[in-house]
Amino acid sequence: KRIAVLISGRGSNMRAIIAACMDPDFPGEVVLVIANRPDAGGLEMARRHGIAAHAIDQKAYESREAHERAVLDVLEAAQPDVICLAGYMRLLTDDFVRRFEGRMINIHPSLLPLFPGLDTHARALAAGMRIHGCTVHYVTERMDEGPIIAQAAIAVEPGDTAEMLAERLLRAEHRLYPHALRMVLNGEVRMVNGQAAHRRRAQ
Ligand code: GRF
Numbered sequence: 001k002r003i004a005v006l007i008s009g010r011g012s013n014m015r016a017i018i019a020a021c022m023d024p025d026f027p028g029e030v031v032l033v034i035a036n037r038p039d040a041g042g043l044e045m046a047r048r049h050g051i052a053a054h055a056i057d058q059k060a061y062e063s064r065e066a067h068e069r070a071v072l073d074v075l076e077a078a079q080p081d082v083i084c085l086a087g088y089m090r091l092l093t094d095d096f097v098r099r100f101e102g103r104m105i106n107i108h109p110s111l112l113p114l115f116p117g118l119d120t121h122a123r124a125l126a127a128g129m130r131i132h133g134c135t136v137h138y139v140t141e142r143m144d145e146g147p148i149i150a151q152a153a154i155a156v157e158p159g160d161t162a163e164m165l166a167e168r169l170l171r172a173e174h175r176l177y178p179h180a181l182r183m184v185l186n187g188e189v190r191m192v193n194g195q196a197a198h199r200r201r202a203q
Helices: 012-021 041-048 064-078 094-099 120-126 162-186
Strands: 002-007 029-035 052-055 082-085 104-108 131-138 148-155 189-192 195-198
Touching: 002 012, 002 041, 002 064, 012 029, 012 041, 012 082, 012 162, 029 041, 029 064, 041 052, 064 094, 082 162, 104 162, 120 131, 120 162, 131 162, 148 162, 162 189
Parallel strands: 002 029, 002 082, 029 052, 082 104
Antiparallel strands: 104 131, 131 148, 189 195
16 A cells, blocks of 8 residues: 655654555555655655655745645645655645545644644643553544544653653654554554544454
8 A cells, every 4th residue: 555644844753654664564655755844854764765755845835725736736646545644734724634534644642632732742741641642543624633543652750841751752653653554554444434443353
C-alpha cells in the first residue's frame, strides 16, 4: 500500500514510519512526503531515503484554499492509500478532509478526548494527570476529534516538566504511529459510519 506523509517540522514521527516500512513485512511504503514549510527538517531526511519530498510553501499562496489545491495535486498524483499527518500544523478545509475520510490519520500528543489543541503536555501537568499519552485517530472535520485508532500511555513522574514529558512521550509516539498505521493498512480497523470499527483478534 502507498503512504503519503504530511509534515511541518522536524518529522521524527515521519522518520519512525519510514523506519517501520523498511521491514519487509510492513504492509506499506512511504511514496511521498509533503511539507507546508520549506524549512521542515524532515524533507531532507525523506530525500536521503530516496522518497519524493515536496515543500509546498504556504506563504507562496494567497489563500488556504489555493495552498491546499497545490497539496492536493501533488497528493493525488501519488495515489496514496493512506495519508499520515505527522506534526502537520495547518488546519485542513472540510472539503479536503472529506475527500480522504477514512484514509487520513493523525497523531496527537494527548489521550484524546482530553486536551485537544496545543500545549498538551503543560495542560496535562496543570490538570494533575498521573498518566499522559498519545492518540492516533482518523481525521474528521473537527480538529483532534476523529475516531480513535490506537493510544499509548506513559506515567507522569514527580518533577516532570512539560519538556521532559514531551520528550518521553515522543518515544511512545514513535512506537505507536507505525503500529496504528499497520492496523489501518491491514484492515484491522476501518472507519464505518463515522466510527472506528476494530476487528476482534482471533483468540
Ligand atoms: C508530535 O508531538 C505530534 O504528536 C504532534 O506534533 C509533533 C510532531 O513531531 N502532532 P515530529 O515532527 O513528528 O517530530
